[in-house]
Structure formats: structure tokens, C-alpha cells
Amino acid sequence: MTRNRIRRLASLFTLYLALGLIITIFVAHAAYQSQRISWLRESSPVEKKRLQTEAVIILLHRYESTSLDRYSIGMFRETTKPPPSLESEKLLLRDLMDEFPPPSWVDRTNWIESMLDPSVVNPEYSHEGPTWMFDAAGWPSRCFRSRQFAASWNDVPTQWNTRYILAFGTTLWIPTGIIWFGLLKNVACFAAAAWCTIKGIGAVRALRRVRRGHCPRCDYDLTGQLAQGCPECGWNRAASAQRGQGA
Numbered sequence: 001m002t003r004n005r006i007r008r009l010a011s012l013f014t015l016y017l018a019l020g021l022i023i024t025i026f027v028a029h030a031a032y033q034s035q036r037i038s039w040l041r042e043s044s045p046v047e048k049k050r051l052q053t054e055a056v057i058i059l060l061h062r063y064e065s066t067s068l069d070r071y072s073i074g075m076f077r078e079t080t081k082p083p084p085s086l087e088s089e090k091l092l093l094r095d096l097m098d099e100f101p102p103p104s105w106v107d108r109t110n111w112i113e114s115m116l117d118p119s120v121v122n123p124e125y126s127h128e129g130p131t132w133m134f135d136a137a138g139w140p141s142r143c144f145r146s147r148q149f150a151a152s153w154n155d156v157p158t159q160w161n162t163r164y165i166l167a168f169g170t171t172l173w174i175p176t177g178i179i180w181f182g183l184l185k186n187v188a189c190f191a192a193a194a195w196c197t198i199k200g201i202g203a204v205r206a207l208r209r210v211r212r213g214h215c216p217r218c219d220y221d222l223t224g225q226l227a228q229g230c231p232e233c234g235w236n237r238a239a240s241a242q243r244g245q246g247a
Contacts, residue, residue: 020191
């Protein structure tokens with residue numbers, strides 16, 4: 001294999017990987033925008049858990065669709081009861097997480113502690129306690145994730161692993177947290193799909209040219225001379241010359 005051929009194969013491999021990455025990002029972000037609001041309004045959770053004590057209610061919801069998943073935890077406090085301590089609420093959350101563990105793509109780094117951070121959450125603030133929402137988007141595998149936090153249902157959520165862009169006169173939030181295994185898997189799938197599509201189109205085009213008696217590579221008219229190869233681009237010339245020498 002010549003050096004030029006190796007370089008050409010490496011360039012094609014890089015090109016298809018880049019194409020797979022572009023398609024992966026587009027599909028994930030398109031799914032996030034199209035389903036983030038409408039789908040969550042119309043769908044019901046596939047998993048719903050409730051943990052209740054005398055002073056606190058913790059609700060866990062999990063939604064799933066073809067290209068977007070959401071995992072949320074909400075807390076409600078009973079205003080007629082004495083406010084619980086933050087430590088007791090943390091213990092309740094840990095018990096719930098042990099019994100119903102979140103999906104693998106949920107970022108769980110110190111998240112229970114941050115959910116009930118005293119600098120953010122005041123137990124006497126409201127009966128509507130803090131809420132965490134974790135989103136994961138992508139197809140066929142989840143490859144981007146984001147999370148939101150609100151101190152109460154009336155507060156504007158704080159966004160993590162998200163960026164906003166201005167497009168079509170509106171603000172779009174896009175997830176930026178990477179799920180590496182899903183990203184690599186999707187890039188490989190879409191790169192292979194792009195390669196098969198391009199090769200398939202080329203094969204169909206070459207077959208149609210051969211049926212018309214033309215060169216499959218450059219479409220030069222070879223009516224009655226296909227076996228001799230193409231003098232224009234050199235297609236099949238070497239094989240034709242070898243056959244002539246063997247004869």
C-alpha cells in the first residue's frame with residue numbers, strides 16, 4: 001500500500017468521523033429543542049416514586065422518549081409541621097437514591113449536598129422545596145446532558161451544562177455536558193451510515209452508467225469498448241492490459 005493511498009484513507013476516515021460528529025450534535029440538539037417542552041407536557045412519567053414523612057414529601061419522576069430523557073426530584077414541605085433539619089432531608093434523599101438509583105448519565109457529584117445547600121435553600125422559605133431536573137438527549141444513545149436547579153417552583157431555574165444561542169429570533173438552550181460513551185457510539189453509527197449512504201449512491205450511479213455503455217467513474221462514452229477500459233480516466237486500463245498480455 002503506497003504512502004499516498006494511506007494518506008487518502010486517513011483523510012477519508014477523518015472526514016467521515018467529522019461528518020458523524022456533526023450529525024450527532026445536530027440530532028441531539030434538535031431533539032432537545034423539539035421535545036423539551038411539548039413532550040414533557042403531554043407524556044406521563046415511566047417511573048414515579050414518592051417518599052413521605054410527617055414534614056417532607058419527596059417526588060421522583062423519570063420520563064423517557066426516543067431521543068430525550070428527564071430525571072427530576074422535587075421536595076415539598078408541610079407548612080403546618082415544624083421545618084425539618086437539612087440533615088434529615090439529606091438522609092431521606094439518600095434513602096430514596098439507594099432504593100431507586102438514578103440513571104447512569106445523571107451527574108451525582110455531591111448533588112445531594114448541593115441540592116440542600118444552606119446558602120441556597122432555607123427550610124422555612126416555602127412549602128415548595130428545591131427541585132432538580134436532569135436531561136439527556138441524543139439518538140440512538142444519549143450523548144449530551146444538562147441539569148437545572150430551582151430553589152422553589154416559583155423561581156427561575158439555574159442552568160448547568162447548558163449554553164444559550166440566538167437563532168431564528170429566539171433564545172435556544174442547548175446541553176453541553178458530554179456523555180462520552182454515548183457520543184463515541186453515536187459518532188461511529190452516523191459515520192458508518194454516512195459511508196454506506198455515499199458508497200451506495202456511488203454504486204447506483206456507476207451501475208446506471210455501465211448500463212448506458214459509459215465509464216462508471218467519469219461517464220465517458222465507451223459503447224462497445226467497456227472491456228478495454230476508459231482512455232479518459234484510466235478506469236480498468238491496467239486490468240485490460242494484463243488480459244491482453246496474458247492472451
